Amino acid sequence: MKTWQVPFPSYQSAALQVAGFFVFEDFYHFLAHQALHYGPLYRHIHKLHHKYSAPFGLAAEYAHPLETLILALGTLLGPILWTVFSGGDFHISTMYIWVTLRLFQAIDAHSGYDFPWSLQHILPFWSGADHHDFHHMAFTNNYSTSFRWWDHLFGTDDKYRAYRAKVKAAKEAGKDVKKVEMELLEETEKEGMIAEKKAEQSHVWQRAASK
Known part of the structure; x- marks a missing residue:
């Protein structure tokens, strides 16, 4: 790894590397996050992070040291x-950029805010706060951190997609969308609490809850 050496990497090189790191980390997180929802791993480690069913920015780093x-x-x-594998073709400045963006992503996902300019409205496959908020409520859905494709591919976003479909249908029918959303989310949170209890009571590799 290069540290103080110049020239610094090109913007294109740094961008490609950071993009690759996002994809790699997202898949790793998808697998590790699901593992943390099973048995003692949830009960003794991940439960602390799920203290908040409606998280806020700083909750991104509110976790057990082992989970961190x-x-x-x-x-x-x-x-x-x-x-x-690149023979040391990596500059520490790219590492700074990557870690900074990764922290921003984690805070954004836990912020609870879905702004019109949020990245998921530009990149449909980006997770964002709406996607991760649902995870904290439903407990069994949306395990990815940055992108939506792994959850979609493995079917671990089924409840989330059903929720979005119901909200869309309510909007098209001219119903009070806010009221419908609140009712659906309250129901989701109740189901999530049941799923969490099952996870706490499960054995090591017994699935925390059925989809």
């Missing part, structure tokens, strides 16, 4: 593997 280590590994592994 487990999930941080996905953030670090991408750059490490790239450095090893």
Whole structure:
């Protein structure tokens, strides 16, 4: 890894590397996050992070030290593997950019705000706060961190897609969308609490809750 050496990497090179790190970390997070929802891993580690069913920005870093280590590994592994297999063609400035953007992503996902200019309205496959908020309510859906495609591919966003479809149908029918959303989310949160209890009572690799 290069540290103080110049020239710095080109914008194109840094952007491609950071994009690759996002994809790698997202898949790692998708798998590790699901594992943290099972048995003792949830009961003793991940439960702390789920203290808030409606998270806020700082809740992104509110986690058990072991969870921080487990999930941080996905953030670090991408750059490490790239450095090893590229023969050291990696500059520390790119690492700074990557870690900064990753932190912004985590805070945004936990912010609870879905602005018109939020990235998911520009990139439909970006997760965003709406996607991750639903995870904290439903407990069994939306395990990815940055992108939506893994959840969609493996069917772990079924409840979320059903929720969005009902909201869309209510809007098209001219119903009070806010009221419908609140009712659906209240129902989702109740189901999530039941799923969480099942997760706490489950054994090591017994699935936390059925979809």
